[in-house]
Amino acid sequence: MMAAERYNAVVIGRGEGGKYLAWHMAQAGRKVAVIERRWIGDSCPNINCLPSKNEIWSAGVAHAVAHAGAYGVATGPVSVDMKTVVARKRAMVESLVAFHLERYESTDAELIMGDARLVAPRTIEVALNDGGKRLLVAEKLFLNLGTHQTIPPIPGLAEAKPLTHIEALELDRLPAHLIVLGGGYVGLELAQAYRRFGSHVTIVDRGRRLLKRENEDVSDEIRRILEAEGIEVLLSAEVEKVEGRSAGSVHANVRTSDGSKVIEGTDILVAAGRTPNTRGVGLEEAGIALTDRGYIKVNDRLETTARDIWAIGECAGSPQFTHASLDDFRVIRDNLGGGDRTTTGRLMPYCMFIDPPLARIGMSEAEARANGTDMRVAKLPMKAVLRTRTTSQAAGFMKALVDLQDRIVGFTMIGSEAGEVMAVAQAAMLGGLSYSVLRDAVLAHPTTAEGLNALFGKVEAR
Numbered sequence: 352m353m354a355a356e357r358y359n360a361v362v363i364g365r366g367e368g369g370k371y372l373a374w375h376m377a378q379a380g381r382k383v384a385v386i387e388r389r390w391i392g393d394s395c396p397n398i399n400c401l402p403s404k405n406e407i408w409s410a411g412v413a414h415a416v417a418h419a420g421a422y423g424v425a426t427g428p429v430s431v432d433m434k435t436v437v438a439r440k441r442a443m444v445e446s447l448v449a450f451h452l453e454r455y456e457s458t459d460a461e462l463i464m465g466d467a468r469l470v471a472p473r474t475i476e477v478a479l480n481d482g483g484k485r486l487l488v489a490e491k492l493f494l495n496l497g498t499h500q501t502i503p504p505i506p507g508l509a510e511a512k513p514l515t516h517i518e519a520l521e522l523d524r525l526p527a528h529l530i531v532l533g534g535g536y537v538g539l540e541l542a543q544a545y546r547r548f549g550s551h552v553t554i555v556d557r558g559r560r561l562l563k564r565e566n567e568d569v570s571d572e573i574r575r576i577l578e579a580e581g582i583e584v585l586l587s588a589e590v591e592k593v594e595g596r597s598a599g600s601v602h603a604n605v606r607t608s609d610g611s612k613v614i615e616g617t618d619i620l621v622a623a624g625r626t627p628n629t630r631g632v633g634l635e636e637a638g639i640a641l642t643d644r645g646y647i648k649v650n651d652r653l654e655t656t657a658r659d660i661w662a663i664g665e666c667a668g669s670p671q672f673t674h675a676s677l678d679d680f681r682v683i684r685d686n687l688g689g690g691d692r693t694t695t696g697r698l699m700p701y702c703m704f705i706d707p708p709l710a711r712i713g714m715s716e717a718e719a720r721a722n723g724t725d726m727r728v729a730k731l732p733m734k735a736v737l738r739t740r741t742t743s744q745a746a747g748f749m750k751a752l753v754d755l756q757d758r759i760v761g762f763t764m765i766g767s768e769a770g771e772v773m774a775v776a777q778a779a780m781l782g783g784l785s786y787s788v789l790r791d792a793v794l795a796h797p798t799t800a801e802g803l804n805a806l807f808g809k810v811e812a813r
C-alpha cells in the first residue's frame with residue numbers, strides 16, 4: 352500500500368490555465384503539484400499554437416520570396432528546406448520548454464511527469480513516466496486535461512496512419528499531395544502553409560461551406576483566397592473510404608453533390624475537430640459529471656459537480672483557445688481569493704492565422720440576426736484601406752455591428768494585421784465606447800487600423 356502524499360493543490364494536465372494556477376498558488380506558499388504525462392509546457396508551445404504559427408511564418412516567407420518579382424525584387428529559383436523549417440520550430444519549442452522548467456524552479460511548484468487517474472475524489476494515482484507510482488491527496492484539485500485529435504470512424508482512415516497536426520508540424524519532407532480532412536482552424540492554417548511550401552493541397556470538408564460558425568461572406572472570401580493560391584476545396588463532401596497509407600500513396604473516396612470521386616494523395620492530415628481527454632481518468636467514478644459530448648460539466652465559476660474540484664480550458668468546454676484557458680485561471684484565482692468572477696458574457700476574441708488572417712470579436716451578423724439584436728452593419732473592403740495600396744495585400748474586408756445604443760457588438764476582419772486591428776475594436780468594446788469614438792479618432796496614417804475611421808463612418812445614423 353502506497354503512502355499518500357498530501358498537497359494543498361494538485362493540477363492534472365499541464366494546460367495553459369493550470370500552469371498559471373500552479374505557479375500562482377505555489378508562490379503564495381501552498382504545496383502544489385502538477386501532473387503531466389507528456390509535455391513540459393502545455394500544448395500551446397509544444398504542439399499547437401506556437402509551433403504552427405512558427406511554421407506558418409516560414410511558409411509566409413516562402414510565399415513572399417516566390418512573389419518578390421511583383422515588388423521589383425529579383426531572386427533566383429526558390430526552394431524550401433523542410434529540415435530547416437522544422438529545426439527552427441524545434442529550437443523555439445526547446446527554448447519555451449526551458450522557460451517553463453525555470454518557472455517551476457522559481458515558483459517551487461512540483462512537476463510530476465506521469466499519467467494521472469483519480470482513485471477517489473481528490474485522490475490521484477500517478478503512473479510515473481520513469482516507472483513506479485505515487486499517490487497524492489489534494490485539498491483542491493484542478494483538471495486541465497485538454498483534448499486530442501478526433502479521428503472520424505471512416506473505413507480505412509486509422510489504418511492509413513494519417514498525420515495529425517502533431518506529425519504535420521514535425522515533417523521534415525514535403526508531401527507531394529496533401530489531403531486535408533476538415534476545413535476548420537487547423538485544416539485551413541496548415542493547408543495554406545503546406546501549399547506555400549510547395550505541396551499540392553486538397554481540403555475536404557463535409558460542411559456546405561468553410562468555417563460554418565462564421566458569416567457566409569467570411570466563408571466565401573476565405574475560400575476565394577485559398578483557391579486563388581491553388582488549393583482545391585471540396586465542400587459538402589463525405590469521405591466514404593480511405594485506402595493506402597499516408598507518407599506514400601493514399602486515396603480518399605469522396606461523395607459530393609456532383610457524384611463520387613477519388614482523390615489520390617501522398618499524405619492525409621486529419622483536422623476534423625477535437626475529443627476531450629476525459630475518458631479513463633476515473634472522473635465519473637469520483638463524482639465529476641461529464642456532458643453528453645464528454646466535456647467536464649462546470650458552472651460559470653468552473654466548479655465541477657464534485658466539491659473542491661475545478662476544470663479549466665478545453666476539457667471544461669471553454670472556447671478552444673489558449674487565451675480562454677488563461678482566462679479560466681483568472682476566474683478561479685479570483686474566486687479562491689474571495690472574488691466573484693464568472694465566465695458568463697466574457698468577450699472572446701480569436702484570430703485564425705491564414706494569410707491574410709481572420710479575426711473576430713463579439714457577434715457575427717448571422718448570430719446577431721438569430722438572437723434578434725437590433726443593429727446596424729458596416730462593411731469596408733480592405734482595398735479601401737490605403738495601407739493595402741502600399742502593400743498590394745487588398746483581399747478581405749472589415750465589418751462592424753453597432754447596436755441602437757451605439758455600442759460595438761461585433762467586429763470581423765479578414766485582412767493583413769487583422770488580429771492587431773481587432774484588439775483596437777475589442778478595447779473600444781471593453782470600454783463601452785460609442786462607435787463614433789473610433790470613427791472620429793485621429794489614427795496614424797497609413798496604418799491598417801486607420802481603416803476603422805472609414806468603417807465606422809459607414810454606420811448609418813440612428
Ligand SMILES: Cc1cc2nc3c(=O)[nH]c(=O)nc-3n(C[C@H](O)[C@H](O)[C@H](O)COP(=O)(O)OP(=O)(O)OC[C@H]3O[C@@H](n4cnc5c(N)ncnc54)[C@H](O)[C@@H]3O)c2cc1C
Pocket residue numbers: 363364365366367368369386387388389390393394395398399400401403404465466467468495496497498516537628632663664665666670671672673674676704
Ligand atoms: C494545431 C493547433 C493550433 C492551435 N493554434 C491556436 C492559436 O493560434 N491560438 C489559440 O488561442 N489557440 C490555438 N489552439 C488551441 C490551443 O492550443 C488550446 O486551446 C490551448 O492550448 C488550451 O489548452 P488547455 O489549457 O485546455 O489544455 P492543454 O494545453 O492541451 O493541456 C492539457 C494537458 O493535459 C495533459 N493530460 C491529459 N490527461 C492527463 C492525465 N490523465 N495525466 C496527466 N496529464 C494529462 C496533456 O498531456 C496536456 O499536456 C490550437 C490548437 C491546435 C490543435
Ligand SMILES: NC(=O)c1ccc[n+]([C@@H]2O[C@H](COP(=O)([O-])OP(=O)(O)OC[C@H]3O[C@@H](n4cnc5c(N)ncnc54)[C@H](O)[C@@H]3O)[C@@H](O)[C@H]2O)c1
Pocket residue numbers: 503532533534535536537538540555556557558561562563588589590622623624625670671672701702703704
Ligand atoms: N488560430 C487559432 O486560434 C487556432 C488554430 C487552430 C486551432 N484552434 C482551435 O482548435 C479548435 C479545433 O480546430 P479543428 O480545426 O480541429 O476543428 P474545427 O471544429 O475548427 O473544424 C473541424 C472541421 O472538420 C470538419 N469535419 C468534421 N468531420 C469531418 C469528416 N468526417 N469529413 C469531413 N470534414 C469533417 C468540420 O465540418 C469542420 O469544418 C478550433 O475550433 C479552435 O478553437 C485555434
